[in-house]
Amino acid sequence: MSGQLVTTEQMPSRALTAMDMRAQVNLVQEVMQAVMKKDTHYGVIPGSKKPSLYKPGAEVLAATFRIAVSYRVEDLSTDDHVRYRVTAVGTHQTSGIVMGDGMGECSSGEEKYKWRRTVCDEEFEATPENRRRIKFGKYQGKVEKTKQVRTEPADQANTILKMACKRAQVAMTLNVTAASDIFTQDIEDLPEELRTEEAAAAETARPGPEPYPDEKLTGLMPAYTKLVQDGTKTPAAILATIKSKYTMTATQEKRITDLAAKPLADNAPKPATDEWGADYDKTAKAKTERQPGEE
Numbered sequence: 411m412s413g414q415l416v417t418t419e420q421m422p423s424r425a426l427t428a429m430d431m432r433a434q435v436n437l438v439q440e441v442m443q444a445v446m447k448k449d450t451h452y453g454v455i456p457g458s459k460k461p462s463l464y465k466p467g468a469e470v471l472a473a474t475f476r477i478a479v480s481y482r483v484e485d486l487s488t489d490d491h492v493r494y495r496v497t498a499v500g501t502h503q504t505s506g507i508v509m510g511d512g513m514g515e516c517s518s519g520e521e522k523y524k525w526r527r528t529v530c531d532e533e534f535e536a537t538p539e540n541r542r543r544i545k546f547g548k549y550q551g552k553v554e555k556t557k558q559v560r561t562e563p564a565d566q567a568n569t570i571l572k573m574a575c576k577r578a579q580v581a582m583t584l585n586v587t588a589a590s591d592i593f594t595q596d597i598e599d600l601p602e603e604l605r606t607e608e609a610a611a612a613e614t615a616r617p618g619p620e621p622y623p624d625e626k627l628t629g630l631m632p633a634y635t636k637l638v639q640d641g642t643k644t645p646a647a648i649l650a651t652i653k654s655k656y657t658m659t660a661t662q663e664k665r666i667t668d669l670a671a672k673p674l675a676d677n678a679p680k681p682a683t684d685e686w687g688a689d690y691d692k693t694a695k696a697k698t699e700r701q702p703g704e705e
Contacts, residue, residue, distance in 0.1 A: 431588070436643065438589050439650035441474050452593060463593035465576045468583040475587060476503040481575055486517075492563040493517035494571050498578035500586045510586040514577025516570045518563035523570060525558040534559065622656035627665065638669040645670050 446452060451467030454460075463471075472479060477500045486493040495515045501508050518524060525545065528534045534542055534557045541560040546553060584590045637643040645667045652658060652666075 434588065435592075436647040437474065438471065438587055438592060440644055440646045441470060442592065443646035443650065445470055460592065460594045463580050463584065463589070465580060467593075468580045471583050471587055471589065472500070472579075477501065477509060477583070477586060478503045479579055479582065481578065483571070483574075487563075487567075490563065491518055492567045492570050493519070494574040496571075496574040496578040498575065498582040500582045510582060512578050512581025512583070512585050514574050514579070514581055516574035516577065518561070518566055518570055523563075523566055524561060526561050528557045528559055531557070619653075619655060619657050622652060622658045622662055624662070627662055631665065634666065635669055 442452070446467055448454070448461075450464070451470055452461040452463050455462060471477075480499045480501065482497040482499065484495040486495055493515070494517070495513065497511050497513050499508060499511045516523075525543065528537075528542075537559045543558055545556040545558050547556060548554065584593060634643075634648055637648065638645060648669075649658070649663060649666050
């Protein structure tokens with residue numbers, strides 16, 4: 411299933427299996443580990459557990475799964491307000507099947523588009539009172555006052571349309587690839603002060619992940635080794651699964667990544683009896699039960 415979403419055209423008589431879904435999630439995790447770069451394709455807001463998916467990251471996932479994006483735009487603008495609501499539609503490039511969609515909206519009424527800093531005090535005084543304000547902020551513990559005036563919405567119409575398309579594209583990508591458990595979308599678009607509040611609330615509401623016990627890693631290394639050698643999982647996929655629940659040291663991560671070059675001994679220990687061992691046993695059983703000619 412490498413590089414493709416499983417479509418209903420490919421599997422008309424049954425729903426996707428757990429193995430199909432696992433392979434798809436594994437591929438998303440592998441692309442994130444091998445291709446995507448932090449702060450370019452995604453970014454982690456301080457205090458938030460999940461990274462935010464950026465537009466370049468959404469484009470990488472769309473290319474991976476061969477998703478073509480098209481847009482439906484609703485213009486909700488008024489005389490003094492630019493506002494667009496966009497629906498991004500994801501279509502499978504080879505089959506032409508619509509895989510899903512996502513919505514995004516942007517307007518000139520948002521904080522970062524509505525106001526700008528004045529060029530000088532004279533500009534502030536010459537601007538009508540209903541189109542100017544003093545913005546209070548905090549920097550290095552000190553309260554600051556900034557003189558601001560309203561922007562011209564028409565000057566930002568193209569930027570606002572592109573932002574609405576970007577938000578819709580990211581939402582569609584998360585919906586179609588089932589990657590919402592890995593990425594979030596909304597935090598990066600919040601104003602800085604609201605980001606701080608939300609990050610602090612998230613940090614208070616839930617404890618951080620626990621360290622991964624060395625004894626657990628040692629006990630499961632035979633299982634991890636077999637999973638990698640059999641092609642059931644890659645080291646990147648194993649690391650992504652562990653890191654979804656635990657924090658790992660650099661030494662622990664290296665033990666996993668080194669499995670890619672480690673040959674499997676004929677007398678390798680039997681995988682541990684737990685969730686990884688169960689996964690391996692099911693996969694091995696499925697391979698032995700395949701009929702001749704099956705791929």
